[in-house]
Amino acid sequence: MKKIYLHPLPVRVWHWINALSFLLLIVTGLQIRYRDVFKLTSFKTAVDIHNILGFVLLFNFFIWLIYYLVSGKFNIYIPEFSLRSLIEGSIRQARYYGYGIFVGEENPHHSTPDNKFNPMQQMAYLNIMALFIPIQIATGLLMWDVKGFSQWTNLAGGIKIVDSVHVLLFLFFTSFLFVHVYLATLGHSTFAHIKAMFSGYEEEPEHGPSH
Amino acid sequence: MFRFYGGQVVKKGTYWNLSSGESIELEYEKVLPGNRQVRYLKVPTTGIFILGPISGLLFICLLPLMSLLIVITLLSRIAVASDALKSDEAAMCMGCHSTQGVVKTFKNKEKVSVYIEESHFKNTVHGFLTCTSCHSTVSMDNHPSAQYASKKEFATQLSKACKTCHSNEQVLARPIHKQAITRANAPPCSDCHGSHSISKVSGGKETASNSQYCLTCHKKDLNLSMKGETLSLTIDETILRKSVHGNHNCSDCHTQFSKKEHPLKTFGSKRELSISVAGVCKGCHPEKYKQYQGSIHSNMLMQGNLNAPVCTDCHGAHSVGHKELVETISGVPCRKCHEATFEAYKSSVHGQAKINGKNNAPICSSCHSAHEMRPALASRSPRATCMGCHRNAAELHKEWLPNSGIHLEAVACTACHVPDAERRVYLRVTDSDSGENISKARVKQFLGANYESLTLAKANGIEDQQLWDMYQKLGDSGTKMNLTGTLGLNDCNQSHMLAPKGKALKQCDKCHDADSKSFKAVSMAIITPNGHEERYNVNPAVLGSMFSILPLNQFYALGGTRIKILDIIGILMVVGGMSVPIVHITLRILTSPIREARRLNKLRKEGRR
Numbered sequence: 001m002k003k004i005y006l007h008p009l010p011v012r013v014w015h016w017i018n019a020l021s022f023l024l025l026i027v028t029g030l031q032i033r034y035r036d037v038f039k040l041t042s043f044k045t046a047v048d049i050h051n052i053l054g055f056v057l058l059f060n061f062f063i064w065l066i067y068y069l070v071s072g073k074f075n076i077y078i079p080e081f082s083l084r085s086l087i088e089g090s091i092r093q094a095r096y097y098g099y100g101i102f103v104g105e106e107n108p109h110h111s112t113p114d115n116k117f118n119p120m121q122q123m124a125y126l127n128i129m130a131l132f133i134p135i136q137i138a139t140g141l142l143m144w145d146v147k148g149f150s151q152w153t154n155l156a157g158g159i160k161i162v163d164s165v166h167v168l169l170f171l172f173f174t175s176f177l178f179v180h181v182y183l184a185t186l187g188h189s190t191f192a193h194i195k196a197m198f199s200g201y202e203e204e205p206e207h208g209p210s211h
Numbered sequence: 212m213f214r215f216y217g218g219q220v221v222k223k224g225t226y227w228n229l230s231s232g233e234s235i236e237l238e239y240e241k242v243l244p245g246n247r248q249v250r251y252l253k254v255p256t257t258g259i260f261i262l263g264p265i266s267g268l269l270f271i272c273l274l275p276l277m278s279l280l281i282v283i284t285l286l287s288r289i290a291v292a293s294d295a296l297k298s299d300e301a302a303m304c305m306g307c308h309s310t311q312g313v314v315k316t317f318k319n320k321e322k323v324s325v326y327i328e329e330s331h332f333k334n335t336v337h338g339f340l341t342c343t344s345c346h347s348t349v350s351m352d353n354h355p356s357a358q359y360a361s362k363k364e365f366a367t368q369l370s371k372a373c374k375t376c377h378s379n380e381q382v383l384a385r386p387i388h389k390q391a392i393t394r395a396n397a398p399p400c401s402d403c404h405g406s407h408s409i410s411k412v413s414g415g416k417e418t419a420s421n422s423q424y425c426l427t428c429h430k431k432d433l434n435l436s437m438k439g440e441t442l443s444l445t446i447d448e449t450i451l452r453k454s455v456h457g458n459h460n461c462s463d464c465h466t467q468f469s470k471k472e473h474p475l476k477t478f479g480s481k482r483e484l485s486i487s488v489a490g491v492c493k494g495c496h497p498e499k500y501k502q503y504q505g506s507i508h509s510n511m512l513m514q515g516n517l518n519a520p521v522c523t524d525c526h527g528a529h530s531v532g533h534k535e536l537v538e539t540i541s542g543v544p545c546r547k548c549h550e551a552t553f554e555a556y557k558s559s560v561h562g563q564a565k566i567n568g569k570n571n572a573p574i575c576s577s578c579h580s581a582h583e584m585r586p587a588l589a590s591r592s593p594r595a596t597c598m599g600c601h602r603n604a605a606e607l608h609k610e611w612l613p614n615s616g617i618h619l620e621a622v623a624c625t626a627c628h629v630p631d632a633e634r635r636v637y638l639r640v641t642d643s644d645s646g647e648n649i650s651k652a653r654v655k656q657f658l659g660a661n662y663e664s665l666t667l668a669k670a671n672g673i674e675d676q677q678l679w680d681m682y683q684k685l686g687d688s689g690t691k692m693n694l695t696g697t698l699g700l701n702d703c704n705q706s707h708m709l710a711p712k713g714k715a716l717k718q719c720d721k722c723h724d725a726d727s728k729s730f731k732a733v734s735m736a737i738i739t740p741n742g743h744e745e746r747y748n749v750n751p752a753v754l755g756s757m758f759s760i761l762p763l764n765q766f767y768a769l770g771g772t773r774i775k776i777l778d779i780i781g782i783l784m785v786v787g788g789m790s791v792p793i794v795h796i797t798l799r800i801l802t803s804p805i806r807e808a809r810r811l812n813k814l815r816k817e818g819r820r
């Protein structure tokens with residue numbers, strides 16, 4: 001069993017703060033939007049918690065951004081510039097999840113600190129980190145102070161559009177969470193990737209690369 | 212020579228019997244009739260011819276002197292006789308009429324006192340007349356028991372006596388008479404002038420003030436009939452004097468009337484008269500009149516609504532009071548027309564404060580203003596008005612209310628501060644660039660026949676598709692429409708029932724919940740040129756419709772008015788997300804024999820090696 005130091009401390013701290021915030025934001029978000037269905041807290045409490053966690057997420061985003069910019073490891077998120085190899089890599093990875101994994105093939109991707117994500121992960125996380133999270137934070141901010149940011153809100157097409165975007169992304173994140181957690185269990189053992197996210201070290205069997 | 216006696220034989224000639232005055236013509240010598248006591252005078256013919264002209268001349272010369280002597284002598288004798296007569300007559304009449312309590316009963320059972328205070332009569336302009344000068348049917352010998360139907364008939368009949376001295380020309384020379392006595396039911400003279408106490412109008416009244424002159428008649432019981440209505444023309448002088456205009460002359464306001472002029476005016480109704488007279492106020496209060504001109508009340512009047520209030524409806528006519536009077540709970544004039552609203556106000560925190568003596572507590576005009584009254588629009592929050600007094604309201608809300616700024620903008624103060632009222636969402640048609648209302652005419656112009664179909668009452672109200680069409684049609688014409696939403700109250704009267712601060716709604720859940728009642732009633736409001744708003748029912752489903760994302764992009768309550776289609780997308784996404792691991796795990800379980808076989812196969816291969 002060889003150990004690869006895959007997740008540096010700032011990344012692990014960022015990840016778990018993110019995870020907790022996401023869960024609570026989803027719960028309070030549901031509480032804000034569907035009060036007629038869930039009645040866990042009062043609307044006001046849900047809004048207050050949601051606002052605080054929104055800012056936690058905002059600052060957390062900057063931990064991530066600054067770490068990757070400073071460490072120069074941002075390129076782990078950048079897919080290959082060659083469209084051909086990107087498509088090939090994606091198809092290879094999709095083939096693995098859709099077929100190879102069932103017949104006992106090995107994961108075509110081997111995580112190293114410099115090449116952490118497979119091409120599908122790269123595309124997904126780049127979209128999430130560079131587009132969806134900033135948009136979610138921005139729309140959240142616009143709704144946090146509707147009056148103060150009214151000019152920006154109007155520029156975006158009005159509060160209904162801003163809210164709709166926020167809700168659509170919230171639904172996407174909720175939906176993605178299931179896939180994300182499930183994929184995290186597809187390491188060489190069910191909890192291998194999850195353990196690594198705590199310890200920083202991804203264990204990889206000597207005889208072959210990890211999943 | 213010329214004197215003869217009866218029984219004396221005389222010659223032919225003319226003899227004048229001095230005793231009887233007869234003249235006897237004898238044509239021959241004859242005995243004069245009668246005894247010696249009867250004296251005769253012979254009138255010589257030549258003598259008559261000479262004396263006749265001389266005495267005639269003398270008579271003519273002395274005639275003026277004689278006349279003068281006769282007049283002086285006789286006049287004094289007549290006057291004495293008349294005085295004697297009058298005092299006799301008066302004494303006789305007053306024998307009975309100076310007794311108090313004597314009454315005459317008319318056929319209709321009306322009673323009138325026949326008691327006369329002699330001294331009153333003596334001092335009147337008619338003091339020189341005798342009783343029968345006017346009561347001509349009564350004489351010293353005869354006192355007929357006149358049978359009159361009523362007091363009025365009695366007065367009318369007796370007034371005819373006035374005409375024996377006061378000719379029609381004399382009477383009609385006065386403008387007021389021209390109007391008063393030429394009518395069919397003209398009042399008898401005594402109605403205005405009194406009967407036994409007639410004072411000298413021409414002397415006394417002309418020097419009196421203008422108001423006193425008018426009040427001579429107008430403090431009496433006067434009525435003006437117009438098309439089935441009766442207008443009292445009686446002025447209570449005490450009320451007039453107490454008013455802020457107490458020192459004004461009548462003609463200051465009734466400008467066409469004076470001591471000399473009393474034009475005959477006709478009005479269709481009492482209301483028309485009131486409206487016409489109220490126009491006079493602007494003479495002294497031009498700035499107030501200008502404010503009134505732009506008001507909803509003035510607009511209503513312009514549109515022909517005669518019930519719209521004019522100056523006198525609020526301030527009174529002759530009883531115009533101080534400003535403070537119309538600002539008291541009992542004196543506020545608005546309640547005359549807005550009773551239900553006033554009752555709602557009375558129960559409010561403002562009304563109760565006023566009732567309990569807090570003089571600075573607001574009353575109708577404090578919020579609605581007085582003369583420049585604009586319509587209070589249900590589709591707009593009264594925020595600016597409320598904050599006129601509650602200056603720190605914005606800061607206080609900020610302390611606890613998330614997004615207080617947008618709440619204060621989109622939620623009418625009343626929506627929370629009248630906690631028990633039913634709420635309604637009002638969507639105002641505005642231009643999204645300028646924020647101004649889009650006029651009804653403009654909406655109509657661009658929607659054409661569609662406007663009518665839009666506004667026709669539908670079971671559920673205007674649908675989302677219709678609003679979307681409207682948005683597009685106006686957009687095609689270059690107007691970016693926006694429906695500016697305000698959460699207000701369903702019933703405007705309830706807006707006045709403001710509760711004490713502690714009872715105001717503070718629970719966000721009252722609105723931020725899809726089950727909230729706040730969004731179950733929706734109206735679209737279009738502001739008409741006169742400042743009113745026309746409201747059309749809108750299907751409340753519009754608030755959560757995808758079609759309203761653009762036309763209604765500014766009105767949104769988290770949880771309360773969420774877009775329904777996003778919920779469906781959400782369920783699909785989450786179910787999709789959840790199904791990935793479920794399907795994948797299932798497939799892994801199903802395919803585990805394959806992997807197991809492959810693993811064994813691989814082990815076998817390695818073993819061989």
